[in-house]
Amino acid sequence: MSERKTVEEFNGIYLDLSKQSGKVKFAEAGLAWKPTGGTGGENFALDGQQFFQCQWSRGARGHEVKILLRDSGLIQLDGFEAEEFDRVQKIFRLFYGLNLEHKDHALKGWNWGKGEFGKAELAFNVQNRPAFEIPYSEVSNTNLAGKNEVAVEFSLPAGGNETGTNGHLGGARSKGRKSGAGKDQLVEMRFYIPGTATKKENDEDGEDKSMDGSEGEEQHNAANLFYETLMDKAEIGEVAGDTFATFLEVLHLTPRGRFGIDMYEASFRLRGKTYDYKIPYDNIKKFMLLPKPDDLHTLITIGLDPPLRQGQTRYPFLVMQFKREEEVTIELNMTKELLEGKYKGKLNARYEQPQHTVVAQVFRGLSGKKIVTPSKDFSSHHQQAGVKCSIKANEGHLYCLDKSFMFVPKPATYIPFDHISVIVMSRVGGAVSASRTFDITVTMKNGGGETLFSNINREEQKPLEDFFQAKGLRTKNEMLDDSSALIAAALKDADMASSDEEVVAARADRGSADEDEESVDEDFKTDSESDVAEEYDSAHESSGSGSDAEMADGDAGGDSDPPEVAERPKKKAKISK
Secondary structure (H helix, E strand, O other), X not given: OHHHHHEEEEEEEEEOOOXXXXXXXXXXXXXXXXXXXXXXXXXXXXXXHHEEEEEEEEEOOEEEEEEEEOOOOEEEEEEEOHHHHHHHHHHHHHHHOOXXXXXXXXXXXXXXXXXXXXXXXXXXXXXXXXXXXXXXXXXXXEEEEEOOEXXXXXXXXXXXXXXXXXXXXXXXXXXXXXXXXXXXXXXXXXXXXOOEEEOOEEOOOOOEEOOOOOOOOOEEEHHHHHHHHHHHHOOOOHHHOOOOEEEEEEEEEEOOEEEEEEEOOOEEEEEOOOOEEEEEHHHEEEEEEEEOOOOOEEEEEEEEEEEEEEOOEEEEEEEEEEEOOOEEEEEOOOOHHHHHOOOOOOOOOEEEEEHHHHHHHHHHHHHOOOOEOOOOOOOOOOOOOEEEEEEOOEEEXXXXXXXXXXXXXXXXXXXXXXXXXXXXXEOOOOOHHHHOEEEEEEEEHHHOOEEXXXXXXXXXXXXXXXXXHHOOOOEEEHHHHHXXXXXXXXXXXHHHOOOOHHHHHHXXXXXXXHHHHHHHHHHHHHHOOHHHHHHHOOOOOOOOOHHHHHHHHHHHOOOOOHHHHHHHHHHHHHHHO
């Protein structure tokens, strides 16, 4: 008995929903968990002095022990048998002086209830029983999705074995012990919160305390209050530390809107009227500075992984637009020691330059990411870095970088050169506009699909071809086979310019038959008015084969040659189509 009081062991226990079970040991000094067979995660240990509260309830793999820590962290141990409750309860009472509370979950399946903010998690209660709980450490962002609706976004795995959660909030997550999810994972939940509510304050233990006893309390919109409380509890936004720099009302083309940018030591925040985002610098995979061909604006494009989310829409790229001539003066909110230590040679204490330059330099200094600019090997016909074109119905600009193509603003498309199989230059057949524009189809390797850039000015063909050749890209020019079709289209254009709209439609594919049409019109005007009435009078009654009879009667008294009479019905049939 003395040995059992010193150390208690349980097998088949899962730590924080880990994929691999392990062995947990309880001792007076704390607890330790070790994965079975040395796989599924590293060893984990926790000091018993950190234990604040413990609960017993049904779990995903049996019964679980939930341990709330003094620093607002949370530990879940799942896989206990129902008959082990008394033994676990005795361990917590003797070792840690805590009562193991038995908590039953609501099983009615109702989707309406009451949200309560606890010390370490948000509980959704139905009839005073928890239906589910959301640890604050699993919340990556929250936004007001409507007047009475709050969207809560959950952290996605940063890699195959991590959750990407807010590790600084404590618990096992701070040490990356929780395994990444499977193919399907809950990423967002929305709460509809109507009416008003009274603001609450926290007591010394971190639990919410109502202020109903005071007189003249101010009522708040319930959804706004829920949003603000969750922002504070999950440490999203301003509590991320001191703001080093702030840029107000920056125009974003993707996602569309104006956002304020707050720069912190490890992350930056986008503040909009509806959505707020906190994005770690580690999520930045690409940073591009792209001059817009209008000579007025410069674009900053930031590639993110995981992408930004607005509801069901994902944005793998942020596209900001700045006026080139707009200068700003800013002093970084940073101590001299920090500036001359960690950021020596990376940041300046004061900036007085165009805004896009300042934003790019501050991002580079804080994130350590390289700034990518357009390739010096490419210059368009108008001596610009970008070429105007379209993806489907979306107009934008295609930039040729040293190792990739980038199309902005929407849909922002990034194509590395080493993923390209072949580039095909072609012209849309038939239309005379083909003489002024052409298309580029980029086909990816290994069946990766293809991307079509259309409506590129014909003047850009030579600069693009030279760039493709300089970068060693495999190309195919289908426009070389279209010269005869181009000449024919140009000749058609001269005829169509002097024709009515109906006649243009009839002549679309007739070629040299236009000369015959003119002689037919002369016969109709000279000898008969019946055909004119048939074509253009709303009062005419003939249709189908009757029109042929009228044409024969009208031609009987004329002097037209027999070959022309024989051809006339065919042309009329074509026009009626």
